Amino acid sequence: MVKKQLIMEKALELFAKQGFEATSVQQITDQxxxxxxxxxxSFKSKDELIIALIDQFIEQIFTDIDQVVRSKNSKKNLLYEYYYVSFQSFKQHTDFANILMKEYTQSLNEKLILKMHYFDKLINSDILLLIDRIYxxxxxxxxxxxxxxxxxxxxxxxxxxxxxxxPFDLDMNLLCRSLVEKTNLLAQGMTLSFLNQEHMDFSGFQLQSEVTKEQIVSLIEExxxxxxxxxxxxxxxxxxEQTLDQTYSLAIIKGLLENIRNHPHCKWIAYLLGRYFDQKNTAEH
Structure with missing residues (x-):
């Protein structure tokens, strides 16, 4: 196992048991x-390690959700699958999700707060796409x-x-079906709106500029x-290579993306590359 991944995995075990603050670098290295x-x-500080773990955790959850929202051809069962994938992702990462939600509510770490806000905006974009597709x-x-x-x-x-x-072992199918029913009732019955596009703009809903080609290349190198x-x-x-100079067809590129998409540490790069090539080919046509 590569040393950086070993550190992240062992640190995650300690953080889940003891919390961020109670875990020292010495304990991590001993482990x-x-x-x-x-x-x-590998990491300049414990804070940098924590941010790397948070990135990995949220990126995996977001990319699983994004793949459902964007790749499913039919809108039938789309809302059910959104809820199912969301809860399954939390189930797979229960220990870290638990500590992250506790630490985030008490955190004054600016980088952590900004990171959470960024991913929150990405999730907003996907849910809006889901809503538009269904309703x-x-x-x-x-x-x-x-x-x-x-x-x-x-x-x-x-x-x-x-x-x-x-327990997460309760009937996940029943939970997701019940939430679909509740969501549909709200969608069909709501007549008064409180929020609008202006509120979204004011809250910083619009994402910052897209990740650049150079940034993607750098991420791949790392x-x-x-x-x-x-x-x-x-x-x-x-x-x-294709990011720097696209010579392959989009079909071949999508095949390469599938090769990396299911690797737990490459989901985010697969998402960024997918968006990059889609936008590039849209612009060219």
């Missing part, structure tokens, strides 16, 4: 069987309120599992250093 010097070659013009004047209702359902029911001790898997590594290198 990994490495020196402090080796730790600081269209029927919710034109209430879609922003519906957005926050959907987010509220996801968060509130996640907290039942994370904080109230309700990720390649961490990869042991030859197929994933080779696909990353080929995608890096």
């Amino acid at each position: 990994c069987g490495i020196s402090k010097g080796a730790f600081y070659l 269209g013009e029927k919710v034109k004047h209430t879609k922003y309120d519906l957005l926050y209702c959907i987010k509220g359902f996801t968060r509130m029911y996640s907290e039942l599992f994370l904080f109230q001790g309700i 990720k390649v250093k961490e990869m042991d898997d030859s197929i994933v590594k080779e696909s990353l290198l080929l995608l890096q």
Whole structure:
């Protein structure tokens, strides 16, 4: 296992048991069987390590949701699948989700807060796309309120599992179907809107500029250093070449993206590359 990933995995185990503040760099290095010097070659500080873990956690959840919202051809069961994937992602990362939600509510770490706000805006964009695909013009004047209702359902029911001790092994199918029913009732019955586009703009809803080609290339270079898997590594290198000078067809590029998409540490890069190539080909046509 690459040293950086080893540090992240062992640190995650400690953070889940003890919390961020109670866990020292020394405890992490002892758990990994490495020196402090080796730790600081991978991360400048414990805070940088925490941000890397948060990135990995939220990127995996977001990219799973994004893939459902954007790649499903039919709108049938789309809302159900959104809820199902959201709760399944929390289930897979229960320990870290638990501590992150607790630490975030008490955190004064500016980088952490900005990071959470950024991913919150990405989720907003996906939920709005989902709403448009399912309900269209029927919710034109209430879609922003519906957005926050959907987010509220996801968060509130996640907290039942994370904080109230309700086991994730309960009928997930029933939960998701019940939330679809509730969401549909709201979408069909709401007539008064509180939120509108102006509120979204004021709250900083619009995302900052897209990640640049240079930033994507840099991210790939860093990720390649961490990869042991030859197929994933080779696909990353080929995608890096295509980012700099696209010579392959879009079909081949999508095949390369599929090679890396399901790797737990490459989902975010696959998302960024997918958006980059889609926008590039849209602009050219």
